[in-house]
Amino acid sequence: MRLMVKLPFKGKNFKNKDRDSESKPSSSLKERVKRYREKLKSDPKLKKKFEKLKQKLKAENELYRQKVKELRKNNSKYDAEIKAKARLRQKKHRKAAALKTEAAENAMLGKESTMVEAGEITPMDYWLVRLAFNLLGYATIFVPGYMMIRYLRKIRYDETAGPGFFQQLAKLCVFGKENEHQVDTGSQAKKGDSGGFSESAGLLVFCFLGLQGSYLTWGLLQERIMTFEYGETANGQGEKFKNSTFLVFINRILAFMIGVIVLFLKQQPPHTAPLFKYSFSSFSNIMSSWFQYEALKFVSFPTQVLAKASKVIPVMLMGKVVSKRTYEYHEYLTALMISFGVGVFLMTSQDVTHDSGRTTTISGVIMLVGYMSFDSFTSNWQGELFRKYKMSSIQMMVGVNMFSCMLTSVALIEQGGFVECVAFMFTHPTFVVHAVILSICSACGQLFIFYTIEKFGAVTFTIIMTLRQAFAIMLSCIFYGHPLTLLGIVGVLIVFIALFLRIYANQRARAVKLAREAAERSSANV
Numbered sequence: 422m423r424l425m426v427k428l429p430f431k432g433k434n435f436k437n438k439d440r441d442s443e444s445k446p447s448s449s450l451k452e453r454v455k456r457y458r459e460k461l462k463s464d465p466k467l468k469k470k471f472e473k474l475k476q477k478l479k480a481e482n483e484l485y486r487q488k489v490k491e492l493r494k495n496n497s498k499y500d501a502e503i504k505a506k507a508r509l510r511q512k513k514h515r516k517a518a519a520l521k522t523e524a525a526e527n528a529m530l531g532k533e534s535t536m537v538e539a540g541e542i543t544p545m546d547y548w549l550v551r552l553a554f555n556l557l558g559y560a561t562i563f564v565p566g567y568m569m570i571r572y573l574r575k576i577r578y579d580e581t582a583g584p585g586f587f588q589q590l591a592k593l594c595v596f597g598k599e600n601e602h603q604v605d606t607g608s609q610a611k612k613g614d615s616g617g618f619s620e621s622a623g624l625l626v627f628c629f630l631g632l633q634g635s636y637l638t639w640g641l642l643q644e645r646i647m648t649f650e651y652g653e654t655a656n657g658q659g660e661k662f663k664n665s666t667f668l669v670f671i672n673r674i675l676a677f678m679i680g681v682i683v684l685f686l687k688q689q690p691p692h693t694a695p696l697f698k699y700s701f702s703s704f705s706n707i708m709s710s711w712f713q714y715e716a717l718k719f720v721s722f723p724t725q726v727l728a729k730a731s732k733v734i735p736v737m738l739m740g741k742v743v744s745k746r747t748y749e750y751h752e753y754l755t756a757l758m759i760s761f762g763v764g765v766f767l768m769t770s771q772d773v774t775h776d777s778g779r780t781t782t783i784s785g786v787i788m789l790v791g792y793m794s795f796d797s798f799t800s801n802w803q804g805e806l807f808r809k810y811k812m813s814s815i816q817m818m819v820g821v822n823m824f825s826c827m828l829t830s831v832a833l834i835e836q837g838g839f840v841e842c843v844a845f846m847f848t849h850p851t852f853v854v855h856a857v858i859l860s861i862c863s864a865c866g867q868l869f870i871f872y873t874i875e876k877f878g879a880v881t882f883t884i885i886m887t888l889r890q891a892f893a894i895m896l897s898c899i900f901y902g903h904p905l906t907l908l909g910i911v912g913v914l915i916v917f918i919a920l921f922l923r924i925y926a927n928q929r930a931r932a933v934k935l936a937r938e939a940a941e942r943s944s945a946n947v
C-alpha cells in the first residue's frame with residue numbers, strides 16, 4: 422500500500438520522515454494521553470495500580486526474554502549436534518568406501534598389507550593386468566571344465582555312464598536330466614502372472630520387504646565389519662579386516678549350506694538342468710562384483726550411484742539378448758521414469774553428493790559398463806534357467822553358490838589371502854560372529870533374490886534392488902535428520918507414478934490376454 426503512494430522523500434531521509442509521521446500521535450490522542458497523565462498524578466490509587474502493572478509487565482518481559490535466549494541456545498546446540506553427527510557419518514562413510522576400495526584392491530593385488538609402495542608402479546597397478554590375472558585364475562576351472570563337457574558330449578557319455586557316484590555326478594553336471602523330463606523351450610508365463618491380482622500383489626510385497634530387509638541390514642553390517650577394529654585394547658589399536666573377497670567367499674559357503682539344508686527339508690521339483698549351466702551366472706555375478714569394486718577407483722561415488730540407479734534399462738536390453746524377450750513401450754517408459762526418479766532423489770542427497778572428490782575417467786566408464794553388463798546377464802540368465810528347466814529357487818541357490826564357492830576359493834588361493842584370513846578368524850572370534858551374521862543376512866537376501874526372479878523375473882527384481890538404494894538414503898535421512906529437498910521429493914513422486922503406471926498397464930495387459938484366451942477357448946468349443 423505504502424509503495425503505491427508517490428513518495429515525496431527518497432532514501433534515508435524519507436525513512437525517518439515517514440517513521441516520524443507514522444509515530445506522530447494525532448492531536449486527540451495527544452490530549453487523551455495528557456488527560457490520563459494528569460489523572461495519574463492526581464489519583465494515587467490509579468498511580469499505584471499503574472506502577473504495579475508496569476512491574477508485572479517488566480517481569481513478564483524479562484521472563485520471556487530469558488525463555489527466548491534459552492530456546493536460541495538449545496536450538497544452536499541441537500543444530501551443532503545434528504551437524505556433528507552428519508559430519509561423523511560422512512567421515513565414516515568415506516572411510517568405509519576407501520577401505521572397501523583398498524580391500525578390493527589388495528585382494529586383487531594379492532596383498533593383505535595396506536602399504537602400496539609409493540611411486541613404484543607395478544604391472545598390477547593397471548586394471549587390465551588385474552583383470553587378465555583374475556580371468557586367468559578362473560580359466561583354471563573353466564578351460565578344463567569346457568574341454569571335459571565337450572568330450573563327454575562327443576562320446577555321448579549319458580548313454581554309457583555307469584551307476585557309480587562319480588559317473589552319475591559327471592552325467593548330472595554335463596547333461597542333467599534333459600532327456601528324462603520335458604524341457605520347456607517355448608515362452609511361458611511367469612508364476613507371478615498366474616493366480617489372482619491380490620495373490621501376486623501379496624507375493625510381490627513379500628519379496629519386496631524380504632529383499633529390502635535383508636540387503637539393508639547386510640549393507641549396514643558390511644560397513645561395520647570393514648570399519649571395526651578387532652582386538653582393540655585400552656592401550657593398543659586393533660586391526661581391521663580388509664579382504665572383501667573372503668567375505669564374499671564365506672557368504673557363498675553359508676548360502677550354499679543353507680540351500681542344501683532347505684533342499685533336504687522341503688520337497689523339490691525334479692531337477693533337470695545340467696549343473697554346469699549355473700556356472701555362467703556364478704561367473705557373471707563374481708565379475709560384476711569385481712567391476713563394481715574396481716569402478717570405485719575410477720569414478721566418483723555419485724556417478725556410480727547414478728549408474729546403479731539406471732540398471733533397469735540394461736537388464737531389459739540383456740533380456741532381449743538372453744531370452745529374446747520383447748517389452749511394451751510402457752515398460753521402457755516406466756523403467757526410464759524409475760531410473761530418472763531414483764537418480765534425482767539420490768543426487769539431491771547429502772550422503773551421495775558429499776563424496777564427489779574423484780573424477781570419472783574413461784576406465785571408470787568401462788568398469789561401469791562391465792558391471793552393468795555382467796550384472797544384467799546374471800539375473801537374466803537365472804530367469805532363463807527358471808523358464809527352461811522350472812527348478813525351484815532353492816535348487817537355483819544351491820547350484821549358483823556351489824560354483825561361486827569354487828570360483829571365489831580359487832581366486833583366494835591364487836591371490837594368497839586365504840591363510841591370512843583364516844588366521845584372522847582364529848585370532849578374533851568376534852570377527853567370526855560378525856561374519857556369520859553377515860553371511861546369514863546375505864543368504865536370506867539370496868533366498869529372496871532367487872524367489873523374486875523365479876516368480877517375477879529379472880526386471881522386477883532389478884527395480885526392487887534399485888529402490889533399495891533410495892530406501893537406504895531415506896532411512897539415513899530419518900535417522901540422522903538430513904532434510905529431504907524439494908527436488909528429492911519430486912524424484913520420489915516420479916518413481917511412485919512410474920510404479921503405479923507399470924502395475925496399471927500390466928494389469929490391463931493381463932486382462933486383455935485373459936479375455937482373448939477365453940474368446941479363443943469358446944470359439945474352439947463351438
Ligand SMILES: Nc1ncnc2c1ncn2[C@@H]1O[C@H](COP(=O)(O)OS(=O)(=O)O)[C@@H](OP(=O)(O)O)[C@H]1O
Pocket residue numbers: 669672706710729796799800803863867870886887889890
Ligand atoms: N542375480 C543375483 N544372483 C545372486 N546374487 C546377486 C544377484 N544380484 C545381486 N546379487 C548380490 O546381491 C548383493 C548386492 O548386489 P548389488 O550391490 O549389485 O545390488 S544393487 O542392485 O546395486 O542394490 C551382492 O552381493 P555380494 O556379491 O556378496 O556383494 C550381489 O552379488
